Amino acid sequence: MTSPVVDTVNLVKIYQDGEVPVPAVRGVDLRVEAGEFVAVMGPSGSGKSTLIHMIGGLEARTSGEIWLDGQRADMLKESAWALLRRRKIGFVFQFxxxxxNMTVADNVELPALLAGVSAKEARRRREHLLGELGLTARADAAPAQLAGGEQQRVALARALANKPSLLLADEPTGNLDSRNTRDVLRLLGEVHREGQAIVLVTHDARVASLADRVVSLLDGQIVDDGGAGLARRRPRGGAGDVIELRG
Amino acid sequence: MRPMLLALLAKEPAHGYELKQALEQIFGSAYPSPNIGQIYVTLGRLEKDGLVRVVDVEQSNRPNKKVYYLTAAGREALEGWVDEPTEGPRVRDEFFMKLVLAPMTGIADRMAMINRQRRHYLGLMRDLNELAGQTDRDNRAALLLVEGAMLHLQADLDWLERCQEELS
Known part of the structure; x- marks a missing residue:
């Protein structure tokens, strides 16, 4: 039996606001198996972003444990975390x-090159990802020349350049219109089919509905975990009825 | 369905089965296809109200075909329908009634109800994703209909989240 890609044990984050401790994550046990697609939902301030930042090593935990691929990660030094991220994790930041000062193409190729992939392979991978996301024509642009939705898709392409075994994403469709969201969903589906694990924070139900599991956070705690597959009882039938009811 | 049939007949006279096919073609699988019986019942009512008339067209080797066409009163009714603003969605959500009332009786836990409902909505969203994937890229009316349903569902989920924050 292989180790889970992510395993957090009683994970806690408390921010300090002057003298006042502000708990953001209050004892989260989250286990994600290899190749699993997990969506994290919840109201703003529920601790979603903090949780995914801690898993990605971008914020230090207050207490608890983080295991990645069977390796204890929360005790690592910053440099060791960076190495682990480069090898195994792709991260899409909310911003x-x-x-x-690098072109879109170079931004996307950089992580693969840093990980020791050949220039030719890095280029091939970059061309594929930008193509999937409708950004081929923007390859030579600078990030500042792009609209927010384009920058967001470049960030996703960059996170995937390295074929990470774990993709972490914070609201990856937050700035996209529905057509671009469709491209992103298609790419996430492909990534998932290829066996890469995905943990993403999202408000977007279209994204969440594709996940194997939906974890709901409220006040820094897990209040629901969709388990294997979503409940799909449809007393009145299929999607056509949604349209009829609302239409 | 009445105004939809009037609109189709304003384009050209048609028999019942042609109207059914036209509805299916325009709205795709996103719109539940009416059965032919419903269409004939509706046409009968429109005829009784003087909004459509029917003529029998003789066919060789087959029974006569009933072709419907729009009357002047029908056109007026159609114009009225088009000109009038349409009601927006009204919030009289059955789940919300359950959520507010059921815990008062002690028979249900709000958190569990909300979690169950969220999973149900997400399952519906997954169906809509599939439906969008199966819909012909060129059928913009059908795709927009699916997208509209998705946006409503997203609003329902956002509201559910608000309920969870406020009531639990």
């Missing part, structure tokens, strides 16, 4: 974090 993109693209390198401003």
């Amino acid at each position: 993109f974090n693209l390198v401003a």
